[in-house]
Amino acid sequence: MIRRVAVLVSATLVLAACQREERDTRPQSALGSGEQPTPVTTLEPGGERPFHTDNKAASFEANAFHMSEGKRLFSWFNCSGCHANGGGGMGPALMDEKWIYGSSMESIHATIRDGRPNGMPSFRDKIPDDQIWELAAYVRSLSGNAPSSAAPQRNDDMMVHPSENRMPDAATLGKSP
């Protein structure tokens, strides 16, 4: 009897493994539009204004599928043209700890969507909102700001830097913890 139950339980477990990974490929409008203003500075008269984080930011931030899509789009949309493979060139490096406009998902999303002075173009209307969030999640992984269990693990081409899941956390790099 016990053996039968054990067989049944393990068979159920094996079948449960057939569950495919869930991937969000359709935009979820319920999660917010990414249209809320992102403050560029914390200096504000009359105290700090309350800042609401975007729901989408949280659902994209540590998601393996979205990060790998972001990695593909990073090369498809030629981000490397200015940022190289994260090392920077004409545009600032993305794998260091310096964030001119903040390191949050919302800030990176706003940077891609609206552009920034001195060269960053605005991709508003040229990249669908979800794809901008995917790019933002990937950009964060370049400086070790993504869980190593979710960040992309390999390159399709020659490796120019360690894969994103092995990128050191730029903020603590070279400092003793």
Add this chain to the structure above:
Amino acid sequence: MKRPVSMAFATAGALLLQGCAGWQSVLDPKGPAASEQAWLIWFFTGLCAVVWVLVMIALAAPLMMRSRAQAEPLAIDAGAEGRKLRVVLTAVAVTAAILIGLTLLSFFANRTLAAIGSDASLTIRVTGHQWWWEVRYEDATPSRILTTANEIHIPAGEPVRLLLTSTDVIHSFWIPSLSGKLDLIPGHINVLDIKADKPGVYRGQCAEFCGAQHANMGTFIIAEPRAKFDAWWNDQLQPAVAPAGDEAKAGEDLFLRRPCVMCHRIGGTPAGGTVAPDLTHIASRKTLAAGTLTMSRGNLAAWIADPQGVKPGSHMPVVDLDGDELNAIVAYLEGLK
């Protein structure tokens, strides 16, 4: 009880045989390579069937025969032993001869296949993408190089050389009625020579599992008489026709303002993306999304409105368009003959 069962068997058999015909079948060869392979398939199957039957008879015969009781089971009858030895040796010799014969047949068939494209004048580069085919017609004159997608036009009766490669994962190019399959490997070029004896449309399919939409990665070889093929090439080299009518004009404008322009190319407009299928003459193709949908206004709208519903996981994102915008873009694309 007996009749329905036999009826079911007959129906199933007929349906199975039906699967051997049609535009995507190895047993329905339309070119020299496929004919050679179909002949090999039939010959191997036939010969192996004969061998199988003989082996089964040889196995069954001793089981059927009643064994004679022997007085001394361990006694050796030299004459019978010698006969058995000769039978076994003969069987071994025949087996070896059949295997060597089949190897030689397959060797000569390979030589025939290799000779098909030795004088090919047309070279086409086929690049596999998740989940569509990029098709580039090579030419010594750069202005005559043509890039299109998913449909491969070739002149009938002429050998054509295909250079197969991939940008992401391993795919496999397989037009069953024209040739065997060959892998498309990232960073490597495989050469496949094909020839279609007669004009016609031959369907092909990716034959190496390549991800979520592997099943919807179809392609078509369209073999045409030489004159028609040349005319097609010249037509395809032209830039896209200017949009006719206000709606189509608005559609072009939207196409260039919206995410479409980031990935797709339309010759004669600023749209120059190369990571997705070239749309310069999209309306002249028979299908959409690599053989997933037939080309029609409705299917174009469905595909653009919800690519993730038609082909879940494909790299075409859902773009935020309202009804009028969608109609305008469809009207524009529909005119790109």
